[in-house]
Amino acid sequence: MxxxxxxxxxxxxxxxxxxSNRQSDNENVLGExxxxxxxxxxxxxxITHESIPPEKEQEYMDKxxxxxxxxxxxLDNGGSSLDAVExxxxxxxxxPLFNAGKGAVFSADGVNEMDASxxxxxxxxxxxxxxxxxxxxxxxxxxxxxxxxxxxxxVKEGAEIFAEEQGIEIVDPSYFYTEKRxxxxxxxxxxxxxxKDDKTKKSGTVGCxxxxxxxxxxxxTSTGGMTNKKYGRVxxxxxxxxxxxxxxxSCGISATGHGEYFIRNVVAYDISARMVYGGxxxxxxxNNVINKVLKEQNGSGGIIxxxxxxxxxxxxxxxxxxxxxxxAGGEAEVLIFKD
Amino acid sequence: MxxxxxxxxxxxxxxxxxxSNRQSDNENVLGExxxxxxxxxxxxxxITHESIPPEKEQEYMDKxxxxxxxxxxxLDNGGSSLDAVExxxxxxxxxPLFNAGKGAVFSADGVNEMDASxxxxxxxxxxxxxxxxxxxxxxxxxxxxxxxxxxxxxVKEGAEIFAEEQGIEIVDPSYFYTEKRxxxxxxxxxxxxxxKDDKTKKSGTVGCxxxxxxxxxxxxTSTGGMTNKKYGRVxxxxxxxxxxxxxxxSCGISATGHGEYFIRNVVAYDISARMVYGGxxxxxxxNNVINKVLKEQNGSGGIIxxxxxxxxxxxxxxxxxxxxxxxAGGEAEVLIFKD
Numbered sequence: 001m002x003x004x005x006x007x008x009x010x011x012x013x014x015x016x017x018x019x020s021n022r023q024s025d026n027e028n029v030l031g032e033x034x035x036x037x038x039x040x041x042x043x044x045x046x047i048t049h050e051s052i053p054p055e056k057e058q059e060y061m062d063k064x065x066x067x068x069x070x071x072x073x074x075l076d077n078g079g080s081s082l083d084a085v086e087x088x089x090x091x092x093x094x095x096p097l098f099n100a101g102k103g104a105v106f107s108a109d110g111v112n113e114m115d116a117s118x119x120x121x122x123x124x125x126x127x128x129x130x131x132x133x134x135x136x137x138x139x140x141x142x143x144x145x146x147x148x149x150x151x152x153x154x155v156k157e158g159a160e161i162f163a164e165e166q167g168i169e170i171v172d173p174s175y176f177y178t179e180k181r182x183x184x185x186x187x188x189x190x191x192x193x194x195x196k197d198d199k200t201k202k203s204g205t206v207g208c209x210x211x212x213x214x215x216x217x218x219x220x221t222s223t224g225g226m227t228n229k230k231y232g233r234v235x236x237x238x239x240x241x242x243x244x245x246x247x248x249x250s251c252g253i254s255a256t257g258h259g260e261y262f263i264r265n266v267v268a269y270d271i272s273a274r275m276v277y278g279g280x281x282x283x284x285x286x287n288n289v290i291n292k293v294l295k296e297q298n299g300s301g302g303i304i305x306x307x308x309x310x311x312x313x314x315x316x317x318x319x320x321x322x323x324x325x326x327x328a329g330g331e332a333e334v335l336i337f338k339d
Numbered sequence: 340m341x342x343x344x345x346x347x348x349x350x351x352x353x354x355x356x357x358x359s360n361r362q363s364d365n366e367n368v369l370g371e372x373x374x375x376x377x378x379x380x381x382x383x384x385x386i387t388h389e390s391i392p393p394e395k396e397q398e399y400m401d402k403x404x405x406x407x408x409x410x411x412x413x414l415d416n417g418g419s420s421l422d423a424v425e426x427x428x429x430x431x432x433x434x435p436l437f438n439a440g441k442g443a444v445f446s447a448d449g450v451n452e453m454d455a456s457x458x459x460x461x462x463x464x465x466x467x468x469x470x471x472x473x474x475x476x477x478x479x480x481x482x483x484x485x486x487x488x489x490x491x492x493x494v495k496e497g498a499e500i501f502a503e504e505q506g507i508e509i510v511d512p513s514y515f516y517t518e519k520r521x522x523x524x525x526x527x528x529x530x531x532x533x534x535k536d537d538k539t540k541k542s543g544t545v546g547c548x549x550x551x552x553x554x555x556x557x558x559x560t561s562t563g564g565m566t567n568k569k570y571g572r573v574x575x576x577x578x579x580x581x582x583x584x585x586x587x588x589s590c591g592i593s594a595t596g597h598g599e600y601f602i603r604n605v606v607a608y609d610i611s612a613r614m615v616y617g618g619x620x621x622x623x624x625x626n627n628v629i630n631k632v633l634k635e636q637n638g639s640g641g642i643i644x645x646x647x648x649x650x651x652x653x654x655x656x657x658x659x660x661x662x663x664x665x666x667a668g669g670e671a672e673v674l675i676f677k678d
Contacts, residue, residue: 124636153572155412232493232497236492245605260490263492269605270608270612274616
C-alpha cells in the first residue's frame with residue numbers, strides 16, 4: 001500500500017507540475033535560440049498577384065530586404081533592439097510604397113495624419129504619437145516620447161512641439177504628398193459618394209520587432225492610418241497593447257489591419273497574455289488571435305511577432321502581408337502573398 | 340495491477356481536468372448572483388483624513404451615492420448597463436469635486452483637455468474621445484463614437500466636430516473653469532519652477548462599471564488628465580484595454596491613477612486576461628495587477644471591477660480611492676479611505 005500511495009502522489013505531483021508549468025511550453029524551441037532576430041511588416045490587406053504588377057512586387061521585396069538588413073546589421077554589431085526597430089522603420093517611413101511617413105494616406109481633409117509607437121520589452125517603457133502632420137519620422141518622435149518625457153502618448157500639435165524641441169526633423173506637411181495616395185483619397189471620396197464599400201484598400205502600415213544580443217525585445221509600428229479618415233480618428237498603431245507591445249518575458253508584436261478591431265481585442269497584448277497566463281506558444285497565440293478571434297469578427301489584418309527565444313510568427317487573415325525576417329547566421333527572407 | 344493502473348489513470352485524469360478548468364474558479368460565487376450591480380470610482384490618490392475636511396468628505400460621499408443610485412435605478416428598471424454607466428458618469432462630470440467634465444484639471448496651457456471612453460461587454464464595441472475641450476459630457480461623446488461611427492478613438496477638434504454633429508452638448512471652454520483647479524495649476528507650475536515633485540496630486544478621474552438584468556457588462560471612464568500636462572499628453576482613460584475594458588465573458592474595469600503605468604501594463608485588459616487564461620478570480624486578478632505588478636513599478640492608482648457574476652472588487656495601492664457600489668436588493672455603499 002505504501003508503494004501504491006507513493007506512486008499515486010508521484011503521479012499527482014507530476015500532473016500538477018506539468019499543469020503549473022504550461023507557461024514554459026513556448027521555451028521548447030526548435031533549434032538553437034539565435035543570437036539576434038528581426039521581423040518586419042509593411043502592411044496586410046487585399047494583396048494578390050493580380051493587384052501588384054511583377055516589377056512593383058520586386059520593389060516591395062527589395063525595400064523590405066533593405067530595411068531588414070539595416071536593422072540586422074545593428075543587431076549583429078551588438079546594437080540594441082530599439083535602435084534596430086527605429087532604423088528599420090525609418091527606412092520604410094522614407095519609402096512612398098508604404099502607408100507611413102512619406103507615402104502616408106490622406107485623411108478626408110486632405111491631410112496626412114500619422115501615428116506611431118514603440119515599446120522597450122526590457123522595462124515596459126513605451127512612447128507614442130498620434131495625428132502628427134509634420135514629423136518626418138513619427139517612429140523617432142515616439143521613441144523620444146518614451147525616453148525624454150514622462151508620458152506615453154502625445155497627440156496632435158502638442159506631440160509636434162515636443163518632437164521639435166527634442167531635435168526631431170520637422171518637415172512641411174507637403175513633404176508627405178504622393179500622387180498615388182492623393183488619387184486614392186479621390187477614389188475613396190467617389191466610392192463614399194456612391195455609398196460603395198472600399199474593398200480595395202491596403203493598409204500599408206509598417207512595423208518591426210527585434211531581439212538583440214542582450215536578449216532584449218523591442219517593437220514599433222508606424223502608419224498613416226485609413227484613407228479618407230475623419231474626425232481625428234486614431235487607430236491601433238499608437239495604442240500600446242493594441243498595435244504594439246513588447247515584453248522580454250514573452251514576446252514583441254507589431255500589428256497591421258483594421259485598427260478598430262485590434263483596439264477592441266487588445267490584440268498585441270492578448271498574444272503576450274495567452275503565452276504568459278495560458279501557456280500558448282507564440283505560434284498558437286498569434287494564430288488564435290488573428291485566425292480565430294479576429295476572423296470571427298471580420299476583423300482583417302495580421303501581426304508580426306518574435307518571442308524571447310527568437311521564434312518568428314507572422315499570421316494574417318488577409319490575402320497578403322508584406323513581411324520578412326532575418327536571424328543571426330541566416331539570410332533575409334521576404335514574402336508578400338499567402339501562397 | 341489493473342486496479343492500480345485504473346487508479347493511476349483516474350488520478351491523472353482528475354488532475355488534468357482540474358487543471359484545464361482553472362478558468363471556471365471565478366464562478367464559485369459567494370452567495371447568489373445579483374440581478375444587477377454597479378460600481379463607481381471618483382479617483383484614487385493621496386487621499387487621507389488629514390487632506391479632506393469632514394464637511395468635504397460628506398460632499399464626496401453624497402455625490403458618489405447620488406451617482407450610484409441614478410445608475411442603480413436604471414438597472415433596477417431593466418435598463419442597460421451602458422445607460423447606467425453613461426448616466427452615472429455624467430453626474431460625476433457635472434460635479435466640480437471630480438477631475439472630469441466641470442472640475443477637470445488644467446493643462447500647462449491653461450486649457451481643460453478631457454478624455455473619456457466606454458465599452459460594451461456584450462459585443463466588445465468601444466468608443467473614446469481624447470483631448471476634447473468643449474464637450475460638456477465627454478462620456479456621452481465616447482458613446483456616440485461607439486454607436487454612430489466606424490471608429491473607436493477620435494481626438495481633438497475632430498472628436499469635437501463629430502460630437503457636435505451627433506447632437507452632443509457643446510459648451511464654451513470657460514464652462515470647465517473652477518477656481519480650485521486653476522489654483523492647482525498655479526501651484527503645480529510653482530513646484531515645477533522649484534523642481535519639486537508634485538506629491539499632493541489627486542487624480543479624481545471618474546469611472547463606472549455596471550452589470551444589467553440581461554447579464555451585459557459595460558464600463559466607462561472620464562477624466563481631465565494630469566494637472567499641468569503638456570504636449571497633448573493622453574493618459575490611460577481613453578485607451579481601451581488600459582483605462583477601460585468590458586467583456587461579458589470575464590469582467591468590466593475602470594481604472595484611475597498614474598495613467599502612463601496603466602498604459603504600459605495594459606491594466607484593464609490584463610485583469611480580464613488573468614481571469615480568462617490564468618483562472619484567477621476577479622479579486623485575485625485585480626490585486627495582483629494593482630498591489631503587485633503596479634506597486635513594484637511605483638505605479639500608483641486603483642481600479643473598480645465587476646465580474647460577470649456581479650462580484651465587486653476595488654483594489655488600490657494609494658491611501659484612498661473615492662468608491663462605491665450597489666447590488667440589487669442592497670443599499671448604496673460608499674468609501675473613501677483605505678482603513
